[in-house]
Amino acid sequence: MQFIVGLTGGIGSGKTVASDWFAQQGIVIVDADVVAHQVVAAGQPLLAQIQQHFGAWVINQAGELDRRALREHIFNDPSAKQQLEAITHPAIRAEILKQLQAAQSPYVILVSPLLFETGQHQLTQRNVLIDATTELQRQRASQRDQQSHAQIEKIIATQMPRQHKQQHADDIVLNDGDLSHLYQQLATLHQQYLQYAQQATQPPQ
Incomplete structure (x- = not known):
C-alpha cells in the first residue's frame, strides 16, 4: 500500500x-489545487454542471471557467460556496485518489x-x-x-x-x-x- x-x-x-x-x-506530488483545475477544464462534464447550476456567466469567452467571477460570487454568498463544493468535491476526491494510487x-x-x-x-x-x-x-x-x-x-x-x-x-x-x-x-x-x-x-x- x-x-x-x-x-x-x-x-x-x-x-x-x-x-x-x-x-x-x-x-511524487499530487496537488489538490491542480486537480481542482483539471476536473473543471474546458470540455469536462463538471464544467457543464457548474454552468447549469450557476448560469452562463461562469464561462468566459475562451469556454473556460471564469474563476475570478466565480470566486467573487462565492466570497459574497456563503451558500453559493457550499453549492459549488457539493458539485466539485466528490470529483476532486475521486481524481486525487486515482493519482495517489498511480504514484510511483x-x-x-x-x-x-x-x-x-x-x-x-x-x-x-x-x-x-x-x-x-x-x-x-x-x-x-x-x-x-x-x-x-x-x-x-x-x-x-x-x-x-x-x-x-x-x-x-x-x-x-x-x-x-x-x-x-x-x-x-x-x-x-x-x-x-x-x-x-x-x-x-x-x-x-
Whole structure:
C-alpha cells in the first residue's frame, strides 16, 4: 500500500516551496489545487454542471471557467460556496485518489491548502504543516500574488485558524527563516517518511 503524506499550510506559508523540494528528491506530488483545475477544464462534464447550476456567466469567452467571477460570487454568498463544493468535491476526491494510487515513488505527498477542512487528511497516513505567523503570511502573499489586503484577509478567514492546524498536524515545519532553514527541516522529515514508508510495505512477521 502506498504511504501518503498530507502537506498543508495557510496562504503564504511556503507550501509550494516545500512541495517543490520534495519533488526534487523524487517524491511524487499530487496537488489538490491542480486537480481542482483539471476536473473543471474546458470540455469536462463538471464544467457543464457548474454552468447549469450557476448560469452562463461562469464561462468566459475562451469556454473556460471564469474563476475570478466565480470566486467573487462565492466570497459574497456563503451558500453559493457550499453549492459549488457539493458539485466539485466528490470529483476532486475521486481524481486525487486515482493519482495517489498511480504514484510511483517511495511515498507520495498530497498537497492541499484545505487538507483538514475538506477531510482530505482521511486519505493520508501522516500530515505535515508548513507553518508561519499570520503576519508573515500576509507579507508573502501580498508580495507574491499582488492581491489586495482585503482579498488576502478573506482567504485567511476561510482557512482553518493556525492553532487548529497545529493541533491536527503530526509534523510542523516552521518556515520563518531563509530557505536553508526550511530545507534542513524538510530533509529530516524526508528521512523519517522514507522509514515510515518502508515499514508500511514490509509484510507482517
